[in-house]
Amino acid sequence: LPLSASILAIGDEIVSGITVDSNSAFLADALRAIGIETVGGFSVADDENALVRALGRALTDADVVLTTGGLGPTADDLTTAVVAKVAGRELSSDEESLRRIEERFRSRNIPMPANNAKQALIPEGATIVPNPTGTAPGFICPLNRPGPVRHIICLPGVPSEMRRMAMETVLPWLRERAGAQRFGSRVFSTFGLSESRLDELLAGAIDPAEARLSFRAAFPRMQTRVVVSGSDEREIEARLDRLEARVRERLGRAVYAIGDEGMEETVVRLLTEQGRTLAVAESCTGGLIGSRITDVAGSSRVFLLGVIAYANEAKVRQLAVPETTLAEHGAVSVATAEAMARGIREAAGADLGVATTGIAGPGGGTPEKPVGTVCVALAWEGGRWSKRYDLGTRERDWVKRMTAQIALDRIRRWGLGEVEDPD
Amino acid sequence: LPLSASILAIGDEIVSGITVDSNSAFLADALRAIGIETVGGFSVADDENALVRALGRALTDADVVLTTGGLGPTADDLTTAVVAKVAGRELSSDEESLRRIEERFRSRNIPMPANNAKQALIPEGATIVPNPTGTAPGFICPLNRPGPVRHIICLPGVPSEMRRMAMETVLPWLRERAGAQRFGSRVFSTFGLSESRLDELLAGAIDPAEARLSFRAAFPRMQTRVVVSGSDEREIEARLDRLEARVRERLGRAVYAIGDEGMEETVVRLLTEQGRTLAVAESCTGGLIGSRITDVAGSSRVFLLGVIAYANEAKVRQLAVPETTLAEHGAVSVATAEAMARGIREAAGADLGVATTGIAGPGGGTPEKPVGTVCVALAWEGGRWSKRYDLGTRERDWVKRMTAQIALDRIRRWGLGEVEDPD
Numbered sequence: 001l002p003l004s005a006s007i008l009a010i011g012d013e014i015v016s017g018i019t020v021d022s023n024s025a026f027l028a029d030a031l032r033a034i035g036i037e038t039v040g041g042f043s044v045a046d047d048e049n050a051l052v053r054a055l056g057r058a059l060t061d062a063d064v065v066l067t068t069g070g071l072g073p074t075a076d077d078l079t080t081a082v083v084a085k086v087a088g089r090e091l092s093s094d095e096e097s098l099r100r101i102e103e104r105f106r107s108r109n110i111p112m113p114a115n116n117a118k119q120a121l122i123p124e125g126a127t128i129v130p131n132p133t134g135t136a137p138g139f140i141c142p143l144n145r146p147g148p149v150r151h152i153i154c155l156p157g158v159p160s161e162m163r164r165m166a167m168e169t170v171l172p173w174l175r176e177r178a179g180a181q182r183f184g185s186r187v188f189s190t191f192g193l194s195e196s197r198l199d200e201l202l203a204g205a206i207d208p209a210e211a212r213l214s215f216r217a218a219f220p221r222m223q224t225r226v227v228v229s230g231s232d233e234r235e236i237e238a239r240l241d242r243l244e245a246r247v248r249e250r251l252g253r254a255v256y257a258i259g260d261e262g263m264e265e266t267v268v269r270l271l272t273e274q275g276r277t278l279a280v281a282e283s284c285t286g287g288l289i290g291s292r293i294t295d296v297a298g299s300s301r302v303f304l305l306g307v308i309a310y311a312n313e314a315k316v317r318q319l320a321v322p323e324t325t326l327a328e329h330g331a332v333s334v335a336t337a338e339a340m341a342r343g344i345r346e347a348a349g350a351d352l353g354v355a356t357t358g359i360a361g362p363g364g365g366t367p368e369k370p371v372g373t374v375c376v377a378l379a380w381e382g383g384r385w386s387k388r389y390d391l392g393t394r395e396r397d398w399v400k401r402m403t404a405q406i407a408l409d410r411i412r413r414w415g416l417g418e419v420e421d422p423d
Numbered sequence: 424l425p426l427s428a429s430i431l432a433i434g435d436e437i438v439s440g441i442t443v444d445s446n447s448a449f450l451a452d453a454l455r456a457i458g459i460e461t462v463g464g465f466s467v468a469d470d471e472n473a474l475v476r477a478l479g480r481a482l483t484d485a486d487v488v489l490t491t492g493g494l495g496p497t498a499d500d501l502t503t504a505v506v507a508k509v510a511g512r513e514l515s516s517d518e519e520s521l522r523r524i525e526e527r528f529r530s531r532n533i534p535m536p537a538n539n540a541k542q543a544l545i546p547e548g549a550t551i552v553p554n555p556t557g558t559a560p561g562f563i564c565p566l567n568r569p570g571p572v573r574h575i576i577c578l579p580g581v582p583s584e585m586r587r588m589a590m591e592t593v594l595p596w597l598r599e600r601a602g603a604q605r606f607g608s609r610v611f612s613t614f615g616l617s618e619s620r621l622d623e624l625l626a627g628a629i630d631p632a633e634a635r636l637s638f639r640a641a642f643p644r645m646q647t648r649v650v651v652s653g654s655d656e657r658e659i660e661a662r663l664d665r666l667e668a669r670v671r672e673r674l675g676r677a678v679y680a681i682g683d684e685g686m687e688e689t690v691v692r693l694l695t696e697q698g699r700t701l702a703v704a705e706s707c708t709g710g711l712i713g714s715r716i717t718d719v720a721g722s723s724r725v726f727l728l729g730v731i732a733y734a735n736e737a738k739v740r741q742l743a744v745p746e747t748t749l750a751e752h753g754a755v756s757v758a759t760a761e762a763m764a765r766g767i768r769e770a771a772g773a774d775l776g777v778a779t780t781g782i783a784g785p786g787g788g789t790p791e792k793p794v795g796t797v798c799v800a801l802a803w804e805g806g807r808w809s810k811r812y813d814l815g816t817r818e819r820d821w822v823k824r825m826t827a828q829i830a831l832d833r834i835r836r837w838g839l840g841e842v843e844d845p846d
Contacts, residue, residue, distance in 0.1 A: 015461050017451030018441065018639045024466065028440030040473060043447065043464035050463060057480060216441045280731075286717025287710030290731040294709025297785055297819055305737040308703075308713040308729030310722075314771065318728065318741075349736065349766055362720055396720055 003178055005031050007041045010069035010079055011157055011280055015045045023068040023155075023162055030166060032214075033227060034175045035183035036064070041376040046076040055086050055152065059143070063150065064174065069157030071136035073115040080139075083152050084123040088144050091121045094128055104135055129153070129169045134161040139171060162341040184236035184242035185227040187246055189257040191220065191409050198224055198251070205246045211239075219398075220405035221263070256412060263408045264292040264299075268350045270415040271352075278411065279305040279348030281319050281340040283331065284358035286310065288404045303347035309340065317342030319355075332357050332369050334386040337377035341386075345379045352414060353379040356407055358389075374403045378414055385410070385419045426601055428454050429481035430464045430527050433492035433502055434580055437829040438468045441481060446491040446578075446585055455637075457598045458606035458652060459487070469499040478509050478575070482566070486573065487597065492580030494559035496538040503562075507546040514544045517551055520560045534606050552576075552592045557584040563596060584670055600799075607659035608650040608699065610675040611670055612680040614832050621647055621674070621677035628669045634662075642821075643828035644686070679835060686831045687715040687722075694725040701770030701834065702728040704742050704763040706754065707781035707797055709733065711827045734765065742766030742778075755780050755792050757809040760800035764809075768802045775837060779830055783822040797826045801837055808842045809831070 007028060009021040021043060030040040039062050051070075058065040070079030082146065084091050092363040098200040106111040119136045122128060129138030136156045143150040153170055155162045176183065186374060190198065195215045206213060206226070216223040227242050230236040248255055256266045280289050280303075285312035290306035293299050307318050312331055321339040329335040337355045345353025358374025365371040371393050377386035391399055413419050430451060432444040444466060451461040462485050467477040470620045474493075481488040508513050521543035528535035542559045545551060552561030559579045566573040576593055598605065613621065618638045625636060625647070641648040649666050653659040671678055679689045694701060703726075704710050713729035716722050730741050735754055738744040744762040752758040759779045768776025776777030781797025788794040794816050800809035812829065814822055836842050 010465075014448075015451060016455055016637075017448035017453075017461065017465060018637070020445045020448040022443045025437075025440035025443040028438060030440075032439055038440065039468065040438060040477065041432075041464075041466035045462065054463065072581075105630070214439075214441070282710070282713075282729075285714075286722075286726075287705075287729055287731065288714025290705075290710025291708075291714045291823075294731070294733065294783075295820060299709075300733050303709075303731075304734050305741065306705075306710055306729070306731030306733075307741075308710065308717070308726075308731070310717065310729075312726050314728040318730075318770070345742070360717075397718060398720070400714075 003036045003064060003174070004039045004062040005036050005064045005066060006062040007038060008054055008065065008067040009041070009043045009157075010046065010051065010059055010067055012046045012076070014043045014069065014157075015272065023157065023159055026159070026163060027066055027068070027166060030171055033176070033183065033185040034171055035178055035229060036174060036179065037229070045147075046070060046078060048078055048082060050081045051078055052086060055082065059086075059150075059152075065151075066153045066155065066170075068155050068162050069140065070148075071119065071154060071156045072126055073113065073118055073135070077118075079154055080121055080123070083141055083154055086143075087123055087141050087152065088126060089123040089141065092124050093117070093120045094137070096121045097122065097128060100130075100137070101135050109140065127173070129155065129165050131156065131161055131165055132168075133164060134158055136161075138165050138170070140170070144354065168232065181229050182232065182236055183227055183229050184233070184240055185225050186240045186244060187259055188224045188226070188244075188251070188255050189259075189261065189263075190222050190224065190254045191256060191263065191405060193251065193254050195222065197301050201250045202247065202324060204245065205250050211243055220401055223242045223361065232240040251415060253413060253418060256409070262292075263405060263412065265296050267415070268293060268296040268299045268302050269406050270412060272298065272345070274415060275350075276302070276415070277304050278302050278352050278354065279344045279350035279354040280407075281307045281309055281344035283315070283340070283354065283356055284360045285400055285404045288400055288406055289354070289356070292404060292408065304350045305344065307344055307347070315340060319347065330369070332359055332373055332375060334375045334377065334388050337375040338379065338386045339380035339386055341377040341384065351380060354407055354411055355379075356403050358399065358403055360396045360403075361393070362396060372399055373397065374406075376403065376407050376410060378410060378419060380414070385414070426459045426486045426487060426597070427462045427485040428459050428489060429485040430461060431481055431488065431490040432464070432466045432580075433469070433474065433490055435469045435499070437466045437492065437580075446582055448578065449582070449586060450489055450589060453594055454597070455647070456606065456608040456650060457594055458601055458604065458650070459597060469493060469501060471501055471505055474501055474505045475509060477504065477601045480510075482573075482575075482583070487576065488574075489576045489578065489593075491585050494542065494561065494577065494579045496536065496541055496558070500541075502577055503544055503546070506564055506577055509566075510546055510564050510575065512546040512548060512564065515547050516540070516543050517545045517560070518543075520545065520551060523553075523560070524558050524696060529823065544741060547789055550596070552588050552727050554579065554584055554588055555591075556587060557581055559584075561588050561593070563593070571599065581781060604652050605655065605659060606652050607656070607663055608648055609663045609667060610682055611647045611667075611674070611678050612682075612684065612686075613647065613677045614679060614686065614828060616645065616674065616677050618645065621645065624673045627668065629666065634666055634782050641728070641778035643824055646688050667809065676836060676839060676841060679832070685715075686828060688719050688829050690834050690838070691716060691719040691722045691725050694834060695721065697838060699725070699774040699838070700727050700771075701775050701777065702724050702767045702776040703830075704730050704732055704767035704776065706732055706738070706763070706779055707771045707783045708823055708827045708830070711823055712777070712779065712830055715827060715831065727773045728767065729768070730767055738763060741768065753792070755782055755796055755798060757798045757800065757811050760798035761807055764800040764802035764807065772801060775834065777830055777834055778802075779826050781822065781826055783819045783826075785818070785819060788816075795822055797822065797829075799826065799830050801833055802836070803844060808837070
């Protein structure tokens with residue numbers, strides 16, 4: 001039987017809706033990848049009675065309970081004390097943790113407030129989960145009760161600290177105890193295929209007995225996770241490699257990355273490897289493509305210039321779009337998009353010029369060119385590509401995001417030699 | 424005593440971490456504004472036993488239970504059936520809801536799948552919560568049990584549908600029953616003041632007996648909510664108006680909006696009212712300012728041109744930054760930022776030119792100009808403004824976002840006549 005987990009998010013700010021709890025989803029997703037099933041979640045205020053009750057309920061439901069939050073230095077941070085009480089253990093100060101906390105303040109030339117010493121108090125017999133980027137360590141507290149793998153695992157609520165501690169210490173610890181069967185997973189990011197299409201394409205390729213498939217849509221990205229089990233890491237990796245080959249064969253270039261790499265990272269990595277440069281002329285995406293590309297560290301080697309040309313005059317003056325093209329075809333047309341792509345490429349002296357123009361809405365639509373009509377064009381030495389898309393009447397923000405993703409995907413496909421001159 | 428609420432998020436995709444539950448935070452925040460305190464939250468899989476158990480626990484904790492999710496047409500959508508069972512009520516088909524669901528399919532020329540009729544099944548005696556934008560109606564189900572305001576309120580899991588149904592039907596219904604005391608709230612969005620500074624500034628101005636203050640940091644925005652109570656709407660509005668005057672007196676122009684308006688919306692609204700135009704030259708923000716401005720519908724009246732000039736050559740060629748300025752002061756300098764602002768203003772023929780340049784990191788820092796050094800400049804007819812900021816070593820993304828917010832705030836302050844020519 002697989003292990004089961006309950007997850008508690010602790011803190012007034014979570015319960016009252018001031019903060020959205022993303023920690024629980026992160027942990028559940030990470031647990032699933034090592035074969036541990038989350039059976040439910042709780043959010044609990046900074047209140048002793050509520051916390052005791054929630055821990056009791058969580059322990060009724062599952063083998064392992066994970067908590068986030070309530071490990072801070074102030075009086076309303078109760079997690080450690082309540083967990084010690086529920087586990088029937090005394091608190092004692094962990095010397096190594098105290099030293100680290102003191103060192104952290106010393107290195108910043110800040111005197112340590114007395115109540116930070118509280119953060120080194122840990123239930124006796126618990127295993128420390130080091131926190132490399134913050135003050136509060138976490139801990140794994142055994143329970144003096146019958147049951148298979150009965151532990152309460154406590155982590156801080158700051159997402160960046162929590163994630164790192166979970167990945168570096170807690171998940172390996174759990175994987176170790178999850179039994180002889182080990183689990184491993186690989187994630188494929190795709191663009192352009194719906195969940196049902198992915199399911200259809202992969203159904204014949206992967207036997208459910210061989211691997212579990214799950215899909216996660218986080219617009220505009222779609223992720224497919226393949227989870228396999230085996231008796232050791234090498235066997236698992238070999239299985240995942242074989243499955244990857246089959247997934248790639250079925251999905252082809254729709255797969256743009258393995259793992260969490262975003263489309264903009266894929267594009268910057270690919271063009272950097274190829275030593276090619278890029279310039280972008282954005283109308284309906286309004287700077288979003290440039291912003292996404294420049295989110296990637298090192299993008300300055302690839303990205304030479306962006307022009308956000310909302311107004312027709314800007315298209316003419318900055319991008320040398322002929323006024324006749326605008327007059328004949330309109331600002332939202334493949335002809336204008338192509339002229340913009342050529343114009344930005346020449347202005348920047350880049351290998352590739354990319355352009356978007358379209359009607360993001362809510363206003364500006366006509367019967368021939370309703371909201372959601374967008375044109376994307378690419379221009380390079382001796383070639384060009386362009387296409388009109390009808391994305392349908394959607395939110396302005398959705399049209400912008402989708403158009404940016406289409407353009408980035410087209411840059412990627414061009415880098416892979418796929419985009420052919422339509423002439 | 425104020426009413427208390429428990430919130431349940433129902434669905435395998437929530438529990439397993441495929442979807443982050445933002446519905447619970449939205450509801451808790453909205454309930455707080457009408458004086459109802461959320462005491463805890465649960466996330467539950469699409470599993471009958473788990474759902475019965477979670478509902479039982481939620482009803483133990485609070486007066487009212489709100490659920491989201493599990494109202495779909497498929498077999499794993501169990502909420503309605505389980506709630507009816509817990510409430511001891513039969514299910515019956517609501518004619519009006521069925522008619523609406525059928526009409527929805529008819530208007531799209533799609534034959535209605537038989538299982539969608541299930542979405543019109545509602546526990547007998549429950550009040551319908553209409554869903555103007557989706558198929559599944561919600562409902563408010565009374566319980567055959569003692570207790571003050573004992574109801575289970577069920578809403579769909581799609582955030583946009585849920586939010587509208589909560590605001591239009593559920594919250595007015597709850598407010599009606601929350602007793603003689605009514606609550607009202609007003610939210611102030613500010614930039615540039617920390618939570619502790621806001622607390623300090625407002626502490627003397629607002630007596631805790633008069634209004635409750637709470638703060639919500641959603642970088643780069645900080646929101647202060649003031650909640651008051653009274654016996655009727657007019658009294659509450661008058662109180663909120665008096666408090667607003669005091670808040671504005673204390674916080675001055677740090678308040679950029681009332682309610683949820685974003686800084687980019689404030690800027691576009693202000694410049695539209697003034698009939699003034701804008702052009703932006705972005706180096707370290709890489710298009711983010713343009714993208715945020717063009718997120719606002721109608722921004723084309725205000726925003727004429729953006730240039731993303733990452734490379735020095737682009738600064739010289741597109742923005743006419745003198746090569747001597749770059750050589751003498753470097754790309755990251757107030758002199759370069761000022762030249763960029765002048766250059767973009769002239770290129771676009773805009774009333775205001777705005778520029779950013781800086782070191783977003785992680786590479787590129789030097790002892791004199793470490794990561795987090797950014798310069799922002801404004802240029803207008805007969806005047807200019809510029810400033811160097813040292814934002815400290817932070818994530819690349821944080822530096823970008825903070826710089827964009829600083830620039831937008833400076834545009835706003837310029838529109839309000841605040842930014843003076845430093846000469």
